Amino acid sequence: MDYLKRGTAGFRRANFALFAGGCNTFAVLYCTQPLLPEIAKEFHIPPAAASLSLSLATIALAVSMLFIGSLSEAWGRKGIMTVSLVAVSALCLWSSYSANFYSLLAFRIAQGVVLAGLPAIAMAYLGEEIEPKSLGVAMGLYISGNSIGGMGGRVITGMLTDFFDWRTAIFGLGVLGIAASLLFWLALPPSRNFKPRPLQVGKMVRSLASQMKEPRLLCLYGLGFMLMAGFVTLYNYIGFQLTAPPYSLSQTVVGWIFVVYIVGTFSSTWMGLMADKYGRSKVLRSALLIMLIGVCFTLSGSLPVKILGIAVFTFGFFGGHSIASSWVGKLAVRDKAQAASLYLFFYYTGSSIGGTVGGIFWTDFGWSGVVGMIVCFLVLAFLLLARLSASVGKQQGRPVLEARQ
Template identity: 60%
Template sequence: MSYIQQGTPLFRKTSFAFFAAGFNTFAILYCVQPLMPEFSKEFSINPTTASLSLSITTMVLAISMLIFGSLSEVWGRKPIMVSSMLAASVFCILTAFSPNFHFLLVFRTIEGISLAGLPSIAMAYLGEEIESKSLGTAMGLYICGNSIGAVFGRVFSGMLSDYFGWHIAIGGIGIISLAATLIFWKCLPPSRNFKARQLKIGKLGKSLIDHLKDPVLICLFVMGFLLLGSNVALFNYIAYALLERPYSLSQTFVSWIFLIMIIGMFSSVWTGKLVDRHGKQKILFISLLITLTGVCLTLDTHLFIKILGLGLFTFGFFGGHSIASSWVGQRALQNKAQASSLYLFLYYTGSSVGGTLGGVFWSTYGWGGVISMNVGFLMIGFMLWACVSKIVLNSKKVTKVVEFD
């Protein structure tokens, strides 16, 4: 088999294509996050209901990825990913014309289904086409595109809504996403190591169960759930907290705070390189520790300390996610797209659950309630890390004994 190696023109072209893909996916997905206070005002709904504009999208995205991941084993990687990006961009533009919140939720639901074709397949494509030594860097660059798209979608839509309203903000994101789709289509090389299979529901179901028999994969799946759940809860309600007293910041200023997400661009790439040197277990623990420290710092009422905490949380979150997601791709020996889809299913389900559950904690206990929920999520994350470390250590001991014999 011929693999794409780091440093070659094909590696740079592939990385740029997936950077654009990650940008497109997350810009569309998260452009509504800073607009939630606007939805609350215009449609007279509470913060928990407004959070459905994001939660419902991530939930159907999570479910749909299980289907697209399996279909890609039959139909191929690139065609589904390109079609997914194009459809999501078109429906994003249509969302801008929503006359009420119910229509907005319908369009956001369709967007979630459309978006599923990209993230459910991306990690499998990279795992098949990129050499193992370069996979950490390639995955880091893809997640880097995710972070840039998440930043741009939030800041751009928040600023435009402050001056022109949320309709123009969402429409602008859709037009830019069309351009990102064109870049992806032109730059991504066709699969060279993909082998199509016949669509056999029974075998796909069996392989799905096989993945769930691996305790390491289960721990990584749940860790993805906890990481994104805590992230979305934190950033969903930080806007409400900063728009209220004692801060009383403007919508534009709050939108600029989402620029802190750009830290993920450096974190994911830097973490990928550290993993290649020091191993996944050690760097994952450090990432979780940084994430927890950041969460706790946001309890401080001083604005600078609160923003510093958001920065540390973001750094640790993107590092942890890049490690866990690439670990899934390497751990699954067969049906990698399906394993990736399972990880992302739990990952985006965490977004829906954490985002909406965070609204309950916010309404009942305020910002301290949101942080308490996040700390609980991350403590479970440490327990999962300990389980994975123990299993991996035991498997290495067994391997050494076998080699010795």
């Protein structure tokens, strides 16, 4: 195998390209989240309807990710990723001219479909092209690009909306996306170890169906759903509360609150290490408890305490997600790629459903209703984890609380 080795120009170019691509992908995906109050105001729609601009994009992404990875097995890696980045950036530019809310939703659905091209393929590219002993570093850089893009996109759109309007903010993000796509295309080394295989749709569908029959994996898929449903619900509607009296914060300030994502970069790594040491069940339970404490802090009327609660909640979420997603690979006996795709499908479906239903709770019950809904998601997550821990513990023939796999 002709691997890209750490310290070489090709290794640096590959990491730079995928970092830029990850930033672009997740900046565009979440760009409307801090703008939901502005979108609701302009189109005279309730918050739950405004949230569809994010929810429909994520559900389209979830469905596309089930299939696009298999397409790349036949059509190649770099080409699909490049087309995906260019297309989503162009759609971002066009969506800023949406004449009405329905056309904005159509653009967002199309973005969700083409967005899948990078996250569904990037890890496969890295696994094929990077030498095994350097793969952890490369994967970490790619994932950090995802989180920085998600955070940066929210901050940029929040600031541009304050200075101009939400349409200019989305257009500006599209311009940055075109530049990132060009850098990606120029920098990413072509695949050298990729071997195309015939597209076998029937085999892929059968593999996905078989993963849905494994109870332990179903528990993990449910955990991914509950984690992301709660996380996106909080971030979708916190902006509505903070831009209204008594806080009356600007879009710029609300956008900068997303900087608390940085704590997630730390917690995902730290909790992963703790899971290896103390066991996945125990540390994931701790992550859920941290999320529960954090979301309850947001009920405080004090702005510093509320922001602290958001940070604590975010810390727990990223730690919990990192453990749950890595656990899928441990429990999947075969077809690990399809098992991971299903986890992401449920994960993003949770984002879509929870993020929209949360708007109903916000409209009818205010912030306490949103928090109550998130607490329900977390309670269900605790129950799923208990079921999973019991199953794993019995299979390993030792006490459940000591189960480490």
